[in-house]
Amino acid sequence: MANEVEQAGGLGFLLALVDPGPAARVRRRTGMPQENTAAVTKPPRGPAWDLGLRDLPSSVVWWMLQQDDPRINELVYGHCAIDDRVRHDILNGVPHGPGRSRRVPVAKGLSRYPPPEIPRAAGPAELTAALREVASMAQGRAAALMVRREDWGVVAGADRERPLPGYARWALSVRPDCPPEVRTQFGTHRKFTHRLSTAGVVDGPAVYATTTRPARQALSVLAMGRWAFPDRLTEAAAALGPLVRAELGGNTEAWAVLTQLLPTFTGTLPELVTTARAIAGDGGEEVDGPLSVGSGTTDPPGHQGDAEVVYGGPSWDTGQTLGDDGSPWGSATGGRLSAGVRRIRASWQRPGG
Numbered sequence: 399m400a401n402e403v404e405q406a407g408g409l410g411f412l413l414a415l416v417d418p419g420p421a422a423r424v425r426r427r428t429g430m431p432q433e434n435t436a437a438v439t440k441p442p443r444g445p446a447w448d449l450g451l452r453d454l455p456s457s458v459v460w461w462m463l464q465q466d467d468p469r470i471n472e473l474v475y476g477h478c479a480i481d482d483r484v485r486h487d488i489l490n491g492v493p494h495g496p497g498r499s500r501r502v503p504v505a506k507g508l509s510r511y512p513p514p515e516i517p518r519a520a521g522p523a524e525l526t527a528a529l530r531e532v533a534s535m536a537q538g539r540a541a542a543l544m545v546r547r548e549d550w551g552v553v554a555g556a557d558r559e560r561p562l563p564g565y566a567r568w569a570l571s572v573r574p575d576c577p578p579e580v581r582t583q584f585g586t587h588r589k590f591t592h593r594l595s596t597a598g599v600v601d602g603p604a605v606y607a608t609t610t611r612p613a614r615q616a617l618s619v620l621a622m623g624r625w626a627f628p629d630r631l632t633e634a635a636a637a638l639g640p641l642v643r644a645e646l647g648g649n650t651e652a653w654a655v656l657t658q659l660l661p662t663f664t665g666t667l668p669e670l671v672t673t674a675r676a677i678a679g680d681g682g683e684e685v686d687g688p689l690s691v692g693s694g695t696t697d698p699p700g701h702q703g704d705a706e707v708v709y710g711g712p713s714w715d716t717g718q719t720l721g722d723d724g725s726p727w728g729s730a731t732g733g734r735l736s737a738g739v740r741r742i743r744a745s746w747q748r749p750g751g
Contacts, residue, residue: 406431407438408617409657411624412646415639420648427650428657438624441469451477455598457606458619460574461627463494470626472505479574479598482514483543489513492547494575495629519544526556529566538569545570554580572597603630604637613663613670641668645675652678 410433413421425432451459456479462470463484471488474480487494490513491501517540519525525544532538545553553570556562557580562570567584570576571594578601581594600606603623610616623631646652656674663670 407433407621408614408660410438411617411621412638412642412656413653415635415642416647417643423648424650424653428654430657438621439628441467441473441625454479454619455600455606456480456572456574457598457600457602458623458627460494461603461623461630463488463574464496465627465629466493466495466498466502468503468505471502472507475508475511481539481543481573483516483545483573484575485511486513486516487547494547517544519549522549522552525549525552529553529556529562529570530560532563532566532569535565535569538563538565541566542569542573545573547575550577550580554583557583568593572599574599578602603627603634607634607637608668609666611664611666613665613667614660616667617660638667638671641671645671649675649678649680654678 409430413424413430416424424430451473454477459474459477459479462474463480475485475488484494488502489504489508489511491504493500493502519528528541528544532541553562554577557567561567562584571581571584571590581599584590600610603620607616607620610619620631620634623634646656652675655678656670659670659674659677663673665673
């Protein structure tokens with residue numbers, strides 16, 4: 399059930415990228431549940447580990463902190479991607495959003511925690527000296543904790559004057575609040591960028607939305623972003639919107655194919671979108687009438703039938719009927735499958751099917 403709800407939220411994010419009219423038609427024909435807009439934009443209640451936050455990339459956690467929302471700060475306070483410097487700032491009400499200076503209220507749930515002890519440099523010269531003395535990763539992490547929000551300019555200047563030690567640059571670059579331009583200054587070598595990727599560092603929501611694999615993972619995080627980092631989510635929407643409108647739009651067949659592919663698709667979101675359109679073609683464009691790919695029911699336009707419309711597709715139709723060959727691509731509908739689904743059946747037949 400959790401996966402079904404998660405997939406529904408991800409598809410809801412994608413549908414929001416197309417015009418309301420076509421989106422409503424797609425929901426009606428594929429059986430995607432209508433979302434409660436107010437509910438999906440409010441931080442949920444419950445422990446962070448119950449909300450799927452434990453495995454979030456560190457950059458996603460940083461986008462959440464940039465909301466400067468006490469409830470969100472409480473959720474991510476214990477996340478392994480943030481260090482004692484960020485925890486110290488949360489407990490002291492330091493804002494993380496760009497251009498903000500007003501103190502952020504501290505959630506009641508965090509009031510029992512004392513701020514971590516953080517070493518503080520007397521000035522830019524002492525901070526620079528501490529960073530230049532780094533000779534191990536442990537020393538690098540300790541020195542990085544000294545860097546406050548207003549110190550990144552000092553760090554960048556010192557590195558331009560003479561490159562900082564490798565361990566210092568690495569410890570600074572994996573901090574979720576390290577400015578992207580400073581991180582780029584530290585290095586663009588393939589090995590360096592691979593280490594950043596392994597540490598969960600992503601260069602913005604647009605890059606995350608278009609390069610993350612598998613697509614279902616990206617959609618899960620982007621759906622959560624509607625309450626977790628709405629200020630940054632617009633970047634992801636701007637990156638995906640033109641492709642989704644061009645390739646899917648109001649093509650109900652393409653959307654139905656996408657719901658079938660999503661659970662096991664290993665590529666990126668752009669690859670998923672273009673694959674779904676290529677399989678479906680233009681057959682489902684601007685067509686009304688009930689359609690449920692998950693159950694195999696694809697009645698032609700205008701056909702009412704006696705059966706209740708099935709809500710929706712493989713994710714929500716847990717009682718789907720198997721076809722004569724034992725696969726969910728066929729069903730007790732006399733083989734009345736749409737052209738797009740027939741093509742999926744031919745191309746994506748399960749082994750032994």
